[in-house]
Amino acid sequence: MQYMLLIYSAEGSGPQPGTPEFGPFMQGYMDFTEKVKNDGKFVAGDALQAISTATTLSIRNGKTDTMDGPFAETKEQLGGYYLLDCTDLDDALNYAAMIPTATYGRIEVRPVVVWDN
């Protein structure tokens, strides 16, 4: 079963580039990525650019509306994701707890829909 681990945090929170904490923090991500690959769980995973780069599109009555910014202006924003192949929710939660951002942001764990046929 595939699980999407969505990484949310407030921009500017957590270790920032240029600080002594940033190196170990990034190393934490590299270690985690390596671990999920070695464990055979990794399907995909990426970090996203800051929300200042986001564009939101919608079509209403045939008219396309393009907006600068993210879909919802909330404090905590989607900053990246991992797509993992896990046995069950417990397995997925176990990996979610290893993501460095979990200690100051949040990880939302969502099962991926499997279409019949």
Added chain:
Amino acid sequence: MLPSHTLQQAIDKTVREEWGRILAALVKTLGDIQLAEDCLQDAILSAMQHWQKNGLPASPAAWLITTARRKAIDRLRRDKNFTSKQADISYLIDLEHQAEDAFQTEIIPDKRLEMIFTCCHPALEEKTRVALTLRTLGGLTTDEIAAAFLDRPDAMAQRLVRAKKKIALAGIPYQVPDQLVLPERLSSVLGVIYLIFNAGYSSGAGETTIRSDLTEEAIRLARIIRELLPDEPEVGGLLALMLLHDSRRIARSNTAGGLVPLELQNRNRWDTSKIEEGAMLLEDILPRHRVGPYQLQAAISALHAQSPSWDATDWPQIEALYQMLYEMQPSPVVYINLAVAVSYASSTKAALEMLDAVALDGQLDQYQPFFAAKADVLSRAGDRLAAKACFQTAIELSNNTFEKEFLQDKLIRLETRD
């Protein structure tokens, strides 16, 4: 042929006693709580007809589980999506064999532990965990659960449906967690059982019997868990705690349905068999030196239960136990109880200092138990004026009629005292 009312009773009895075990076994095979529940309901309907004609089978539970499996096969065959998948057809055949085996051996595998861990999974809301546990393990109907929690039946039904969907779609596993997460998960299970107990225990005499039945249901659930996880002392601790509390059930309410405080209870009305069982459990588990909050609370309750009178209570021991409990659970409730124990064991002055210190940050400004406890300590310290003010605040903050009356009584006694 059995008269239909006795038959109905026999079915009710089997369903009541065996519901959790049968359902848990069915979920294990079918992998879906909703499907298992629907099939078990079908089987119960068939039982009414068959048992009417042929009498009670040797093992009603085995009959129900076999029939439920056959119903499952029927349901899955009708489900086009299911039979279109080659892999699942072999599963269907396995299921048929299992149905045959069950008839022959009459052995129902006990999967209740797996089921309670699923129902009490932290990915579910707490109230949902309670409701689901009562439904799946306790065999209570949705209407009964709704009545017990003063919910609308349709809202409760919705909640249960959503929960079962989440379990299936999110892949909440049907298994006993591994050692790494077991303590955390077990504490969620025990928390749910204790919530069920307290929902029953805090109900007034005038309330529905469904609510007071919840205490028995919680004790029954704890017995099951203890049987299945005998090496976890906190399970025994919770069971002991509930038995000891429950031993005072009759003594704690007066004929008018009012609440009688521990110090005024007629100790002859306490249920000695429950006290003995609770104390024996503690004798078995405390020497294992894996003390937890439930064991400590049970030990405190046992000291009260075994004391011949309020005045003879072993307060220094109770204070020491609350101190240990506070180290594990630094909550205001525990702290207030610790202060009350200090007021009896040491001095009311020391207790008042503790209460004043904890109130400094203002977080307890609306906390009813704080004022009730402080009023009591103040009145024993002889500060009647301050005690009166505290009693009045406590009465204002209380939203429980019995509690209000109890505090009112204390206030009146304080005012009429020489």
